[in-house]
Amino acid sequence: MASKGVSRFVEVGKKIVAVGRNYSEHAKELGNAVPSEPILFLKPTTSYITVGRKIELPKGATELHHEVELGVVIGKKCKDISPSAVTDHIAGYTVALDMTDREKQTELKDKKLPWAVSKGFDTSCPVGEFVPKSDLTKDVQDLGIWLKVNGELKQNGNTRDMLFPVADLISHISGIFTLEPGDLVLTGTPSGVGPVTSGDVITAGVEGCPDIEFTVQ
Ligand SMILES: O=C(O)/C=C/C(=O)CC(=O)C(=O)O
Numbered sequence: 001m002a003s004k005g006v007s008r009f010v011e012v013g014k015k016i017v018a019v020g021r022n023y024s025e026h027a028k029e030l031g032n033a034v035p036s037e038p039i040l041f042l043k044p045t046t047s048y049i050t051v052g053r054k055i056e057l058p059k060g061a062t063e064l065h066h067e068v069e070l071g072v073v074i075g076k077k078c079k080d081i082s083p084s085a086v087t088d089h090i091a092g093y094t095v096a097l098d099m100t101d102r103e104k105q106t107e108l109k110d111k112k113l114p115w116a117v118s119k120g121f122d123t124s125c126p127v128g129e130f131v132p133k134s135d136l137t138k139d140v141q142d143l144g145i146w147l148k149v150n151g152e153l154k155q156n157g158n159t160r161d162m163l164f165p166v167a168d169l170i171s172h173i174s175g176i177f178t179l180e181p182g183d184l185v186l187t188g189t190p191s192g193v194g195p196v197t198s199g200d201v202i203t204a205g206v207e208g209c210p211d212i213e214f215t216v217q
């Protein structure tokens with residue numbers, strides 16, 4: 001468990017819950033309406049990799065997209081908790097990528113099918129070092145969040161622009177899925193998502209967390 005400080009990396013618990021379209025500019029750049037409640041999906045824990053591993057292109061993928069996200073690591077069981085109780089249930093934070101096979105996702109969306117295949121393939125959830133919440137000196141809703149591909153800035157946002165802030169998200173999720181210690185919540189990506197290909201180097205950061213670097217195999 002990350003909260004026990006065994007590893008400097010996040011050691012993901014039983015699940016990764018991801019939030020979609022949580023920044024209006026990102027919802028709009030993909031031609032989607034701004035949601036009226038959080039859109040949730042799950043990524044398998046086998047999608048999780050830490051620094052040193054490579055992101056693998058899923059078989060047949062022609063449009064693998066980067067999405068940088070603030071990751072929230074759960075510290076205490078959350079079931080039906082109120083927004084005001086959320087901070088007490090968080091262990092800490094990390095930088096995460098929600099790698100997405102965008103062509104596959106579009107195909108699935110068109111057929112009104114779930115996104116799992118496009119979001120949950122092996123290596124689709126690169127994650128950085130664990131930052132205990134006590135080490136984050138800034139407001140979690142005022143953190144710069146950015147991503148570069150081969151040194152070129154592609155995403156540059158701020159967590160203040162989340163449609164549903166972390167406290168509301170975790171409270172909402174806890175009414176549906178019980179969150180357990182070590183579970184990781186990906187809080188959505190700001191605008192600027194785009195393709196990467198074999199050999200590309202992705203660097204990304206969230207203010208207050210160590211930057212990450214991953215190469216696409
Ligand atoms: O609806 C779409 O076309 C795409 C949505 C996403 O990929 C959602 C996210 O994962 C996100 O906003 O972070």
Ligand SMILES: [Mg+2]
Nearest residue numbers: 067098188189
């Ligand atoms: Mg995402």
